[in-house]
Amino acid sequence: MAQERRRRPARGHRRAAAPRPPEPGPVLELEVERIAHGGVAVARHEGRVVFVADAIPGERVAAQVVDAGRERFWRAETVSVLRASPDRREHAWPEASVDRAPEQRAGGAEFGHIAMTRQRELKAEVLRDALHRMGGVETGAAVEPVDPSLAPGVDPEAGTGWRTRVRLHVAPDGTVGPYAARSHTVVPVASLPLAVAGIQAVAPLTRKLEGAAAVDLVAPAEGAAQLIVRSAGDRRSSRGEPPTIIERVGVRRFTVDRDGFWQVHVGAAATLTSAVQDLVDPDRFDPAADNQDLYGGVGLLAAAVGDRFGANVRITTVEADARATEHAGANLADWVGARAVTARVDRYLDELVAAPDAATRGLTGATVVLDPPRSGAGRAVVDRIAALRPAQVVYVACDPVALARDVGLFRAHGYELEALRAFDLFPDTHHVEAVARLAAIV
Known part of the structure; x- marks a missing residue:
């Protein structure tokens, strides 16, 4: 994909207000039919479509309804697996596992519970x-x-060790972590298994960064991984020439802004x-x-x-x-x-x-x-x-x-x-x- 809108870094980093969660709905037992665009599974309850996270087609799950405000469909989160697919595995990122409460599951690895071939x-x-x-x-x-x-360093069976760019967020108390799936709640984590080793080594997961809004981690092809702390309203590289890094394809080298795509x-x-x-x-x-x-x-x-x-x-x-x-x-x-x-x-x-x-x-x-x-x-x-x-x-x-x-x-x-x-x-x-x-x- 290209440099344009979705790829280009935002100009500022004002912390977005967290959306107010809807009132919890009932827990339903659902037969999961298929995967929809966006990574959520599709089930039905009394004729209504239910989009359910963290499930696999062919499974039977208990799912908490988290959004029943639409006439045509509801949204739900898997809270337990009643009949597991043979393709279900231990989650590649423990902090995103279905064993955690949905509001405490790290976002960004929504297929991590599925065997790679099935993914x-x-x-x-x-x-x-x-x-x-x-x-x-x-x-x-x-x-x-x-x-x-x-892809040196990537575990092809676990699907880990591949990310060369990671954005973490900072809670008001300084806690650093990813957002929980489908929310703006910062989740403390002890690991970043999808990231390359260089990023895992410099990620400030155990530090408090009060006053910061976000942390960017970048691992270029040449040079060490970099940690960039962003403050609220920070304009990336606003003073002087933006820093650059070198990326590589084979022997060919590409200069790119560190904050670029x-x-x-x-x-x-x-x-x-x-x-x-x-x-x-x-x-x-x-x-x-x-x-x-x-x-x-x-x-x-x-x-x-x-x-x-x-x-x-x-x-x-x-x-x-x-x-x-x-x-x-x-x-x-x-x-x-x-x-x-x-x-x-x-x-x-x-x-x-x-x-x-x-x-x-x-x-x-x-x-x-x-x-x-x-x-x-x-x-x-x-x-x-x-x-x-x-x-x-x-x-x-x-x-x-x-x-x-x-x-x-x-x-x-x-x-x-x-x-x-x-x-x-x-x-x-x-x-x-x-x-x-x-x-x-x-």
């Missing part, structure tokens, strides 16, 4: 269902684990580089065409294209964040035909569509790579890309529903889904990353 199967089911319902396509897509050679999984950048290189159809690729890398961040995927097709590739990377674009220009210096543009993607495409020769030239023969924020590209951007008639579109997505919606929009313009790969870049969570190729059907 990936459930994510694939959600992806396939979304593409069927919203994209109008059938696919047998599976979710692939990250190649262990790209880089892929969270230690092996994600290399995985997506390889996937984009694989999914760009070489028979459709023209190195001299007006190739585009939209929502390009610091140039990761533009570099992937350049490394795949050679130093003479012509490619423009477009990103709204000026600092990221500045770094992209330097990171792409190996390619004489590369340039970095600071612009909102929709406005940049407006200019291309409005160009005098757009109707005849557009992006004829070009490849468009796009890595939009979690909300996806959306109708306006898809319409503009399709109007420019590129030869192929390679779409990197971190939200299956947003991807499916946009696949449907592209199909309405004559672009069909030709290839799809999905990767488990967020083990022990419900999130999944997918890379798709769409091409115009002549």
